[in-house]
Amino acid sequence: MLVRLGLAPALLIALLPYLGRQLWLLLRLTRLIRRQHRLVPPFPHGLWGLVYRSIARYQQRGRKERKRQVRFTRRFREAANSVPDALVILDKSKRVEWANPAAALLMNLHWPQDDGRHLSEVFEHPGLAEYLDRGDYARPLEATPRHNKTLMLSLRVAPFGERKKQRLVVGRDITKVYHLNMIRRDFVANASHELRTPLTVIAGFLESLADSALTPPGHRRPLVLMQSQTQRMRHIVEDLLTLSRLEMDDRAAQIAPVPVPVEIDGILADARALSGGRHRIEMQLDQNLLLLGNEAELRSAFSNLVLNAIKHTPTGSRVRVIWGKGDDGPEFTVRDDGPGIAAEHIPRLTERFYRIDTARSRASGGTGLGLAIVKHVLNRHDARLLIASEVGLGSVFTCQFPAASAVRRDAAAGPQSLTAGVPPVRPPALPASGS
Ligand SMILES: Nc1ncnc2c1ncn2[C@@H]1O[C@H](COP(=O)(O)OP(=O)(O)O)[C@@H](O)[C@H]1O
Ligand SMILES: [Mg+2]
Numbered sequence: 001m002l003v004r005l006g007l008a009p010a011l012l013i014a015l016l017p018y019l020g021r022q023l024w025l026l027l028r029l030t031r032l033i034r035r036q037h038r039l040v041p042p043f044p045h046g047l048w049g050l051v052y053r054s055i056a057r058y059q060q061r062g063r064k065e066r067k068r069q070v071r072f073t074r075r076f077r078e079a080a081n082s083v084p085d086a087l088v089i090l091d092k093s094k095r096v097e098w099a100n101p102a103a104a105l106l107m108n109l110h111w112p113q114d115d116g117r118h119l120s121e122v123f124e125h126p127g128l129a130e131y132l133d134r135g136d137y138a139r140p141l142e143a144t145p146r147h148n149k150t151l152m153l154s155l156r157v158a159p160f161g162e163r164k165k166q167r168l169v170v171g172r173d174i175t176k177v178y179h180l181n182m183i184r185r186d187f188v189a190n191a192s193h194e195l196r197t198p199l200t201v202i203a204g205f206l207e208s209l210a211d212s213a214l215t216p217p218g219h220r221r222p223l224v225l226m227q228s229q230t231q232r233m234r235h236i237v238e239d240l241l242t243l244s245r246l247e248m249d250d251r252a253a254q255i256a257p258v259p260v261p262v263e264i265d266g267i268l269a270d271a272r273a274l275s276g277g278r279h280r281i282e283m284q285l286d287q288n289l290l291l292l293g294n295e296a297e298l299r300s301a302f303s304n305l306v307l308n309a310i311k312h313t314p315t316g317s318r319v320r321v322i323w324g325k326g327d328d329g330p331e332f333t334v335r336d337d338g339p340g341i342a343a344e345h346i347p348r349l350t351e352r353f354y355r356i357d358t359a360r361s362r363a364s365g366g367t368g369l370g371l372a373i374v375k376h377v378l379n380r381h382d383a384r385l386l387i388a389s390e391v392g393l394g395s396v397f398t399c400q401f402p403a404a405s406a407v408r409r410d411a412a413a414g415p416q417s418l419t420a421g422v423p424p425v426r427p428p429a430l431p432a433s434g435s
Helices: 007-034 046-082 101-107 128-134 175-211 217-247 260-275 295-311 358-363 370-380
Strands: 086-090 096-099 141-143 153-160 166-173 256-258 280-285 289-293 318-325 330-336 384-390 394-400 406-408 432-434
Touching (some): 086 101, 096 101, 128 153, 175 217, 217 370, 260 280, 260 289, 260 295, 289 295, 295 394, 370 384
Antiparallel strands (some): 141 153, 153 166, 256 289, 330 394, 384 394
16 A cells, blocks of 8 residues: 555655644643643653643743732832822823822822823822923922811822833821921011011110210210111011012912013112122123012112122122023122132022121121022922132122013013123132032
8 A cells, every 4th residue: 555655645645644643732731821821741742741841831931920029019119108298190191190199198198099091180289280291290299188178288290111201209197397387487477577666766865865965975885886776677678578479379470571680780780889889790681581580689789799799899890780581580690800709608608697707797787687588489489599619719799580580671682791892791600519
């Protein structure tokens, strides 16, 4: 028969059972894998056994990895659930994806019930939707939730995930700190207010006494001293009241384009009067650049910086005021070649009553509140104060405003320098510190 069929077909027939078994094993394996079955011994002999064993090993490794991930996720959830802050994860369209139990307590946001709802739908707050869309989360949003009006929350947002499209919202209960801060603020405001009237009365009487012909000559000197100290107290009270007013809310009210070059002219007149010709005062102003902001507040901040440069530098110092477009937005800069400030003082300069040399600051009529006022004003304008200084070389105080606050009077006109022959100066590359 073999002879009649020929060799090849005869071999094929002989191999058929073998090929059939191979095919069957392959199909079985494919089916097991497709149905995600676990491969368990006994495994077939030979090459297929090797394949089965290798796949079984992979499966085991995968199972271990999955278990590890599940354990990790569970531990992470447990940790997130025991955090006292509200944690909410939003998807890229700002819809709730997950929240911890504290979110129910603090933000009235229940997960999984509120899954998929827009955050501003669940946690109603007038500024929230805009805050989330703005994308600038440098400053937290303070909010009182509707369901519990006694609470004060600080909401912080951090972008995360793929291309930073998701948001992690952290809501912290700051009720206690907020109330303490209110008490402190009100106390300072009330105490300053209460001191104002008696000080006015004392100053009035001192003035009459100093002017009166009946005052014995020996009393004149103490009277002058009493007058100057009363004046100092009045300045402190006024500065404290200014700070209290600035603390009332986060953002400056009555925003309008402020003609900064005009303001600077006025400030420089005061500076020249204070200097009495002891300083070289220069300016370099972009006459066409105006600034969106509160005029009185900005004037007070700029004036503080310019007068500081006069007050805290010796005779012969050069003071330069620059107003123009910086790398990002408008910049107001005051630089001097005075004694400079040691690095360790720089981060603390904007603290209330912080002075490097208290006696000297007092003698120059300083209250130690000027830079605190500057910082508050700038915060309310979304601006930053940069202080760069080196002992022996001088100091540079720069107010950096956001690009959006620039207003051009006439886009066609370029910047012009009022001090002829003085090249434009950028703040030097000194060790800088923000505040
Ligand atoms: N241009 C400057 N050069 C050197 N020191 C300065 C300058 N500006 C401010 N300071 C220091 O910072 C301190 C705080 O400034 P400020 O808050 O305005 O208070 P003050 O009422 O003393 O001016 C000053 O007492 C002074 O020691
Ligand atoms: Mg000052």
